[in-house]
Amino acid sequence: MADLHLELVTPEKLVMSEDVYMVVVPGTEGQSGIMAGHAPFMTVLKDGDEVAVYRTAGSQPEKIPVSGGFAEMSANGLTILAEKAGA
Template sequence: MATLHFELVTPEKLVRSDEVYMVVVPGTEGDFGVLAGHAPLMATVRDGELVVYASENNVSARIRVEGGFAEVTPEGLTVLAERAETLA
């Protein structure tokens, strides 16, 4: 199984840096999923829930994000959020 390098960053700190299966991002144009090998992309992030999958059917984290940007590169996915809070 190919993994995706994922980083979530706020102005205060690096919130998360992991190798994951998939991340679903709340984009302003709609939610979108990012897997390893995704085409390069830049998108704005709306307030909502970012969902991190450790494997195909295993959600490892739900994180409330507020605003920001998402960038997909050959190296992985980086989300720069104004605020981020891990949900229980």
């Protein structure tokens, strides 16, 4: 399966822009696992939770704390716009 392009952005900087296997997004309505080919999708991020980035199948996730913002899945990949991201 093709990789999913992820962009994690805050007002201050581009935190991450790369192709990954899967991302688990903490939405206000629950967590969503997003992989390449996922249907168009948008959610408000759950404040104070973590985005889990799986770089390859079966790998341990890299967890990135996020506050505020939203995530959108489109034909271009997954874009997460957060007020704050990282430690």
